Amino acid sequence: MKKLPKISESEWQVMRVLWKKSPLTANEIVEELAGNTNWKPKTIKTLITRLTNKGAIKFEKEGRLYKYHPAVSKDDCVRMERRSFVRRVYGGISKPMVASFLEDAELSADDIAELKKILDQKAEE
Amino acid sequence: MKKLPKISESEWQVMRVLWKKSPLTANEIVEELAGNTNWKPKTIKTLITRLTNKGAIKFEKEGRLYKYHPAVSKDDCVRMERRSFVRRVYGGISKPMVASFLEDAELSADDIAELKKILDQKAEE
DNA sequence: AACAAAGTATTACATTTGTAATCCAACGTC
DNA sequence: GACGTTGGATTACAAATGTAATACTTTGTT
Numbered sequence: 001m002k003k004l005p006k007i008s009e010s011e012w013q014v015m016r017v018l019w020k021k022s023p024l025t026a027n028e029i030v031e032e033l034a035g036n037t038n039w040k041p042k043t044i045k046t047l048i049t050r051l052t053n054k055g056a057i058k059f060e061k062e063g064r065l066y067k068y069h070p071a072v073s074k075d076d077c078v079r080m081e082r083r084s085f086v087r088r089v090y091g092g093i094s095k096p097m098v099a100s101f102l103e104d105a106e107l108s109a110d111d112i113a114e115l116k117k118i119l120d121q122k123a124e125e
Numbered sequence: 126m127k128k129l130p131k132i133s134e135s136e137w138q139v140m141r142v143l144w145k146k147s148p149l150t151a152n153e154i155v156e157e158l159a160g161n162t163n164w165k166p167k168t169i170k171t172l173i174t175r176l177t178n179k180g181a182i183k184f185e186k187e188g189r190l191y192k193y194h195p196a197v198s199k200d201d202c203v204r205m206e207r208r209s210f211v212r213r214v215y216g217g218i219s220k221p222m223v224a225s226f227l228e229d230a231e232l233s234a235d236d237i238a239e240l241k242k243i244l245d246q247k248a249e250e
Numbered sequence: 251a252a253c254a255a256a257g258t259a260t261t262a263c264a265t266t267t268g269t270a271a272t273c274c275a276a277c278g279t280c
Numbered sequence: 281g282a283c284g285t286t287g288g289a290t291t292a293c294a295a296a297t298g299t300a301a302t303a304c305t306t307t308g309t310t
Contacts, residue, residue: 089203
């Protein structure tokens with residue numbers, strides 16, 4: 001598994017767009033982000049360039065414009081962020097931490113059932 | 126509830142020390158961190174100064190030296206980080222997110238039981 | 251062919267962060 | 281009372297980040 005680049009807060013927004021759907025042109029990314037942010041298109045171009053330099057995304061030329069797509073796996077990046085977050089804030093994964101998430105979470109009955117199943121599996125280990 | 130300062134990755138280390146035990150002198154903080162980091166004492170002093178400027182910690186002079194203590198609540202800061210993290214990475218709290226934490230977590234039987242209880246409560250809401 | 255439009259590349263610039271070193275002031279020691 | 285030690289204050293400086301603007305280069309249009 002290759003080494004993951006560090007993705008900043010703003011850059012995550014761009015990555016999330018591309019993980020949802022790709023390849024996209026720069027302008028398509030701008031449009032996707034239009035609702036969620038107030039960034040000027042040029043700002044988004046900058047983020048795209050930086051992500052490219054970091055190796056987080058790649059592109060192919062399609063005629064004269066570029067189609068961008070992720071170069072790193074979302075799961076891997078999420079896992080890295082999660083670990084970093086947990087270490088920083090809780091000093092490690094613990095029950096109080098999971099509990100705090102649960103208190104904020106909006107879960108369906110099915111979700112709850114499934115989480116309980118996971119807990120049961122962990123209980124057996 | 127007052128507005129919380131943004132606490133950086135390194136600064137969190139200092140805050141965690143003070144939340145665990147305070148007030149402490151700068152040197153006591155340095156000693157507490159000695160095991161976990163390779164920071165020079167001067168580096169830690171810088172972090173303390175910045176946290177003071179941000180209003181995250183306060184101090185009283187005790188003779189010629191300062192005793193530092195948190196000026197913001199750990200719970201509030203943790204909550205803010207959690208929300209920021211979740212929004213950035215998952216776009217909101219969801220079952221897959223909680224599940225991913227559970228998969229990494231090391232939980233005792235009691236922990237598991239308690240989490241299941243929380244889930245049951247959520248099921249009733 | 252000249253010009254406008256659209257994309258990409260380059261440059262900008264203040265703030266924050268990581269990681270310290272140096273300066274200054276008070277206190278204890280010889 | 282001069283001097284070293286110790287702790288806080290000030291200064292340092294590069295990299296990352298947020299947030300763009302300007303420059304350059306194709307390409308479509310008239």
